[in-house]
Amino acid sequence: NAGVTQTPKFQVLKTGQSMTLQCAQDMNHEYMSWYRQDPGMGLRLIHYSVGAGITDQGEVPNGYNVSRSTTEDFPLRLLSAAPSQTSVYFCASMGNTEAFFGQGTRLTVV
């Protein structure tokens, strides 16, 4: 099983550019989420979804968009990248007993 697959691993963007971080899971989990990891701040929830067609905001949603058209996929879109969005992004899929994480995307906005 692949678990949670997240792409790309690394990305450099210019301020104002847009991009989509891809996340796919093959465990048939209903709940998926996106976090950003910043030094000294831990992981902060950006957006989450409790099933196909249902999304909601987390702790730090500004500047990000999500959609959930299928159970498997949960892409995260940066609408107009800003230097403050330089971070490591993790996608997670929640089973009954634990969360499974993607390998992370290190994003730098210059």
Place this chain on the structure above:
Amino acid sequence: AQRVTQPEKLLSVFKGAPVELKCNYSYSGSPELFWYVQYSRQRLQLLLRHISRESIKGFTADLNKGETSFHLKKPFAQEEDSAMYYCALSTNDYKLSFGAGTTVTVRA
């Protein structure tokens, strides 16, 4: 709203010494507590959860509802325990709230 506090950003211990990572939480309901670990160049993974009451890789953690704590302990640290450790709290709606994390370095 829930909150998870890990007071130590960095923890350095010698190999064979005991290690304890502190975690305190605030939540009005009945939380589910976890410890996640991230080894160098690996993805975040579950270390243990309070419900299972297991010992994983020699680590244990006891939920103390009176002190609202879920400290992680290991009696004899090993070099392979060097990693970033996150305490996390889950509420009824599956949302996970994480602490700021503690970087553990085990020196030979």
